Amino acid sequence: MITYEWLYALAGAAFALWALLSVRERRWGNAGFWALLAASFLLGSHVSDLMNGLLVLAMVAIAGGGGLTRSDPPTTTPQERQLLSERLGNRLFLPALVVPLIAVAGTLLYNYTPFSETGLFEARRETLILFGVGVVAALMSAIAWLRPPLLAPAEEGRRLLDSIGWAAILPQMLAALGAVFALAGVGEIIGSLAGDIIPRGSVFLTVVVFALGMALFTVIMGNAFAAFPVMAAAIGIPLLVQQYGGNPAVIGAVGMLAGFCGTLLTPMAANFNIVPAALLALKDQHGVIRQQIGTALPLLVCNIVIIYVGAFLLWN
């Protein structure tokens, strides 16, 4: 049976290669960070929880100490890229399309044909495993087609990875935070508090509080990802899913999108809202946010309606 461990071996190998390439450039912080992440993927299932915990603390120490820097591996010049793009045309999009095609078509084929009876994939893990298959297939076909230098795919990947930096593990860390919240009983505490504030049994009002909370926390923190474990532990899971029996898929997915409405409204999300105003030399630093208010607010209302209808009216 193919499990996540296969995928983790693949990812571990990729991060190990990126760590080695960083060593070659004497970027010790990057090398250490990506090597620790590679160790987590390759060995995480075989070492103790305490070892994994110490590994997390070590990675955070490197990131918090400013140890990660952007890298600048050798690549093509803008002029070369212009010429190549004219020669290769729209075919350049094809390798990128291979990935979702294999993952989605593969999932459907696996689940709706007798294939699923073979038990080839670990239950519920087939899509992400097929994503890995799609990436390998896309990479192989792109290499066969474009014939880059041997190390070019790894170096181009490292250029992108180092531009993301420590943010690459932030979602995983936030999910871990959600698990610690669950362990510490944060949901039960808030559930008991909210029970006093929200009229008992008012599903719609609770949906409104959940969606507004996602948007508001995102406005304050500038990051919907950070708001998500908080609001899921506070209201989404204990009240909407457990008490009222809502559909967890809708509550999770559309709850996150309610948070994205908050991202459109906040100067804290500088990369999206403040940096473009500067890039475009706008007189008003908040000009981009001003143009987004009229979309974000009605869309937030849409999200509330979608959660209420999708997670409760259609589900029960």
Next chain:
Amino acid sequence: MSYWPLLGIAIVVVGFALRFNPLMVVVGAALATGVLAGFDLVAVIKALGKAFNDNRYITVTWIILPVIGLLERNGLQQRARAVIEGMRGATMGRLLVAYLALRQLTSALGMKDIGGHPQAVRPLVAPMAEAAAIKNHGDLSEEDRDKIKAMAAATDNVGLFFGEDIFFAIASILLIQGVFESAGYPMTPLQLSIWAIPTAICAFVIHGGRILAFDRRLGRARP
């Protein structure tokens, strides 16, 4: 019941708001929450290590970077620009609506780096929108020009945010999966990402409608 574990939530909110390194904020909040709930520090570090390890699949998505990087090396961004330039000649409203659709569709297919503010909005979408508006509505005040450029940037954000979650192998979808799985509700990424579609349609209708109304308003202002 003790309310002290809620301090962890406050640490996340304040830490992000004060712009501390987010990884340190999150780990600090996790350790504080666990200790305040009555666990000893080593037990909390163990729990954090186990939870981090259990959620490794969220970070797996980066293995796509060599594919994207290799395509960029061969002119992917330049090709995307050529597609956007092909929209020249349209009115400002139609141009931005077409860009919104392009950004939503490519993000939904996992190509969220096609577009973006430095790569596409500043060099291409904003100047093209401004030029199209001037062509149709005559000379515009600096205030109106700024509004057009801001609308171009807003369109990029809306297209990205409400397209990307349709792609299942993206951090936000897997984060949702991880948080719900830790709480005892296992789901698949496709089960979640399919629910991004209704909001994506609403976003296209609302923002597209606002763009067209904005274009009409500019026309009425100077007949």
